[in-house]
Amino acid sequence: MAFLAVEGVRKSFGGVAAVNGVSFALEAGRIYGLIGPNGSGKTTLFNCITGLERLDAGRVTFKGERIDRLRPYRIANRGIGRTFQVIRVFPELTALENLLVVTRGPRVDAERRGRELLELVKLERLAGEYAGNLSYGQQKLVEFVRVLMTDPALILLDEPAAGVNRTLLNDLLAAVARLRDQGRTILLVEHDMKVVMGLCEMVFVLDHGEKIAEGPPGLIQADERVIEAYFGR
Amino acid sequence: MSARRPMVLVLIAVGLAALAAYPTVGTGYGVRAMLQLFMWIALAGSWNLVSGLTGYVSFGHVAFFGIGSYATAILITRAAWPWLPASLAGGVAAAVLALVIGYPCLRLKGPYFAIAMLGLNEVLRVLVSYFEGLTGGGLGLSLPTLQATLPIYYVMGATAAAVTLLTYLILTSRFGLRLMTIREDEIAAEALGIDTFRHKLSALLLSAVGPGIVGGLAARDQGYIEPISVFPLATTITMIVMVLFGGKGTVWGPVLGAAVLFVFQEAVWARFIYLHQLLFGAIIIAVVLLMPRGVLGLLQLKYRLPRTI
Numbered sequence: 090m091a092f093l094a095v096e097g098v099r100k101s102f103g104g105v106a107a108v109n110g111v112s113f114a115l116e117a118g119r120i121y122g123l124i125g126p127n128g129s130g131k132t133t134l135f136n137c138i139t140g141l142e143r144l145d146a147g148r149v150t151f152k153g154e155r156i157d158r159l160r161p162y163r164i165a166n167r168g169i170g171r172t173f174q175v176i177r178v179f180p181e182l183t184a185l186e187n188l189l190v191v192t193r194g195p196r197v198d199a200e201r202r203g204r205e206l207l208e209l210v211k212l213e214r215l216a217g218e219y220a221g222n223l224s225y226g227q228q229k230l231v232e233f234v235r236v237l238m239t240d241p242a243l244i245l246l247d248e249p250a251a252g253v254n255r256t257l258l259n260d261l262l263a264a265v266a267r268l269r270d271q272g273r274t275i276l277l278v279e280h281d282m283k284v285v286m287g288l289c290e291m292v293f294v295l296d297h298g299e300k301i302a303e304g305p306p307g308l309i310q311a312d313e314r315v316i317e318a319y320f321g322r
Numbered sequence: 323m324s325a326r327r328p329m330v331l332v333l334i335a336v337g338l339a340a341l342a343a344y345p346t347v348g349t350g351y352g353v354r355a356m357l358q359l360f361m362w363i364a365l366a367g368s369w370n371l372v373s374g375l376t377g378y379v380s381f382g383h384v385a386f387f388g389i390g391s392y393a394t395a396i397l398i399t400r401a402a403w404p405w406l407p408a409s410l411a412g413g414v415a416a417a418v419l420a421l422v423i424g425y426p427c428l429r430l431k432g433p434y435f436a437i438a439m440l441g442l443n444e445v446l447r448v449l450v451s452y453f454e455g456l457t458g459g460g461l462g463l464s465l466p467t468l469q470a471t472l473p474i475y476y477v478m479g480a481t482a483a484a485v486t487l488l489t490y491l492i493l494t495s496r497f498g499l500r501l502m503t504i505r506e507d508e509i510a511a512e513a514l515g516i517d518t519f520r521h522k523l524s525a526l527l528l529s530a531v532g533p534g535i536v537g538g539l540a541a542r543d544q545g546y547i548e549p550i551s552v553f554p555l556a557t558t559i560t561m562i563v564m565v566l567f568g569g570k571g572t573v574w575g576p577v578l579g580a581a582v583l584f585v586f587q588e589a590v591w592a593r594f595i596y597l598h599q600l601l602f603g604a605i606i607i608a609v610v611l612l613m614p615r616g617v618l619g620l621l622q623l624k625y626r627l628p629r630t631i
Contacts (some may be wrong), residue, residue, distance in 0.1 A: 139513055165515030173513075179506035181571075182499060190499045191514045199496075219623075239515055 090153050092117040092274055093169075098137050098147035098157075100130075107133040109298035110147070115243070120265065120275045122289035122306070124282075126318055129295040131278045132174055135245050139171050140164040151243070170241030174248050174278070178228045178235070180221025184212060187220050187231050188238045199238075206234040209264060210257070226253045232234055233261065237268075244268065246277040250284045262288055286310065294318065341479055345472055353475055357543065359584050364536045365557070366564040366576035367485035372529035373562070374570035375498065376522055377505030378432060382439030383561055385446050386416035386530040388552040392450060394538030394544040395463045395547050400456075405470065406477065409538030416534025417527055424526040437579060440555070447553040452570035462548030464492075465541065474543050478536065485532045490573045492528075493629050501525050502571065563602070567609050569618030573630045578617060 091114035092155035100108040108130040115121055123131050136142040138149055149157040156164050179187050185203050192199035207213045210230040215223060220231055229252055236244060249265070250258055265288060269275055279285045285292060286306040294302040294309060296318040302309055309315055345353050365387065373379045390412030397408040450457045492498040503511035504518050511518050521541065541547045560583070568579025570588040583605070590598040613620050618631050 092381055141509060141513065160517075161509075161512035162515050162517045165513055171513055173510065176389065177507045177510035177513075179503050179510070182502060186499050189496055190497065190503050190511070190516065217626075235514070 091150075092152065093138070094140065094150045094299065095134070096148050096150075098134065098135055098149065099145045100133055100142055100223060101145055106298050108137060108295075110250075111295065111298070111300050112147075113293050113300065114304065115274055115276060117242070117274050118272050119271060120269050120277070120288055121172060122285040122292040123276060123278045123295065124280075124285055124292060124309075125295035128297075129318075130298040131295055132247060133298075134295070135171060135247055135278065137149075138164075138245065139293075152165035165239065165241075168240075168242035170233045170236035170239050170243070170249050171246055172229075172236055172249060174251075176225070176228045176232055178220040178223075178231050182220055183217050184231050185216040185224065187316065188235050191235070191239050191310075203238065206237055207231075207266050210234055210260065226257060229253055230257065230261070233264075241273065243274045243276070246275065246279075248278055248280060250279055250281045258284075330527035338483065341452075342476070345475055353471060355588060357471070357475045357478050360475075360482040360561070361536050361540060362564060362580040362584050363482040363577050364478070364485045364532045365561045366568070366580045367482070367489055368529045368532035369558075369561040370565045370570055370572075370576045371485075371489060371492065372525045374565055374572075374575075375492070375501040375505060376525050378428070378522060378526075379436040379562075380439045380440070380526070380529070381436045381555075381558060381562075382443035383529070384553055384555070384557040385439070385443040385531060386419060386533035387540075387557060388446060388450070388549075389419050389441070390416045390534030390537030391541040391547050391552040392457060392463075393534070395465055395541045396456060398542065399463055405468070405474075405538075405542040409477070409535050409542065412538030412541075413531040413535035416530040416537070419534075420527045421523070424523045428522045428526065430622065443530075443553055443555065447549045450553070451458070451549045452534075460549060462546060462551070465545045465547075467545065468542070470542065476538050478521060478539050481532060481539070482563050483534050486573065486577060488574075490630060493571075493573055497521075497524075505571075559606075563606050563609065565616070566614070567605070567616055569616030569620070569622065569631075571629060572616075572618045572622060575616055575618040 093115040096110055096112045098111050099106065110187050111134060123134065125131055134141060137144055140159055144157050148155055151167060151169060156167065184207060185200065188203035188206060189199055196218045202218060204213055207216050210233065212227060212230060215227065220228060223231065233249060253261060261306060262284065265275055287307055292304065293300055294315050301314045301318060302312045344356060348356065365451060368458050369380060369383050393415035394408040394412040397403040397411055398405060423442050427435055430438055474531055481522060485553065500516050503516060504522060508518055537552060540548035564583050565576050567583060568577065569575030590601055609616070621627060622629065
């Protein structure tokens with residue numbers, strides 16, 4: 090049984106088929122990449138998995154349970170966390186508060202864990218700063234560690250590298266690899282091919298809402314349909 | 323902050339003691355004015371709980387005041403309840419209304435919710451006029467004569483204090499943080515596993531109780547209510563302006579806003595019956611344009627103060 094199974098998912102906006110019958114399956118404990126040109130349906134697919142969009146057709150099952158009819162918060166509580174392509178921190182909450190909102194149990198424990206995670210991305214000094222005052226890259230990192238506060242088994246990252254400087258990026262990628270080592274599954278959308286090729290064990294390629302290729306990064310790079318989708322014929 | 327805390331508590335205690343002792347030295351007008359101020363603090367503070375925190379603007383918040391007024395007046399006139407339990411029942415009635423109306427309306431997004439709440443208030447006013455047997459219809463309800471200004475002063479004051487304390491407790495809790503995530507970014511909140519609907523409903527419920535009780539107390543105090551006197555849109559607008567002026571999403575913003583605008587209204591209204599509405603309108607425009615975050619919101623950002631100011 091697949092950890093996450095996406096089967097025949099379709100989603101249209103007006104006359105535009107953003108996702109047009111996409112299927113794939115993820116196994117637990119691996120890092121997957123989802124690539125494709127702009128407008129190929131990557132983010133819509135993320136939204137379908139996390140319940141922000143209702144499917145027109147198809148199904149999504151997570152650990153054997155069908156989740157495509159659930160409200161987003163229920164999907165999140167079943168262990169699927171995500172970040173967004175356009176940053177969605179809570180600007181008028183401090184960096185630490187951004188992490189605390191999802192926690193239960195004793196507050197001191199939650200704060201300690203929050204500070205640890207901020208330290209992981211070298212933001213511990215800015216714990217008390219309003220998230221809206223942080224730089225773009227810093228907000229991106231807050232969003233990244235915020236999703237970890239929920240302790241998700243599957244993490245969907247929508248362009249985690251965009252706008253993050255090189256030094257931080259390496260830390261971030263190391264952190265993602267560590268999450269995998271802890272047994273979590275990661276699916277990431279990324280434009281930066283170096284990131285995808287270096288990190289992912291398996292890559293799915295979308296074009297015009299359809300999956301055109303699937304395989305290890307080395308093979309994908311050489312796939313003619315992929316090259317065509319990206320660079321034209 | 324922890325060093326300043328005892329001092330703040332002492333200040334609050336002194337303030338409360340002074341307000342408690344005030345009726346022994348104040349004039350009749352002074353006591354009545356203070357009672358009104360308490361009412362506005364409770365109303366503005368309650369509006370802040372739902373709209374200041376979740377960002378869901380309630381344009382019909384006076385509906386909870388009105389339903390509390392009618393529930394109390396009906397219990398007093400038809401069932402001969404004493405005014406205190408009757409007013410508390412007004413709070414319960416408002417809470418029930420919040421659940422019934424919140425259930426469908428809180429599924430609407432921001433602006434649609436605001437309009438739906440506005441509609442709710444109009445519908446209630448018409449309903450109250452229609453069910454004459456129970457409510458006296460357009461003629462209103464007269465309550466038996468009773469001189470109870472002093473006890474009402476204290477209960478009104480306690481309600482205002484309770485709303486403010488509740489705001490403090492919520493703002494310093496993770497429940498409060500979750501309410502604010504709805505204002506900040508509802509989609510991100512959902513994606514993090516926050517049941518935004520349940521949180522909005524809880525906030526609306528908590529924000530309805532105060533106005534319900536206060537509505538009951540006001541009905542008892544005035545001795546007569548009619549549909550247009552307890553469901554006026556102007557009351558909702560005044561609550562909103564008070565909170566926006568003082569600083570939404572803070573503990574003391576509604577208190578400050580209520581105090582400043584109430585004193586202003588009393589001072590101007592007494593002299594210029596018509597002009598005061600014009601001035602009030604001008605204040606609304608000035609606040610929205612010049613300091614949309616309100617006095618305390620501005621200070622909070624500028625000096626990095628906690629929301630508990």
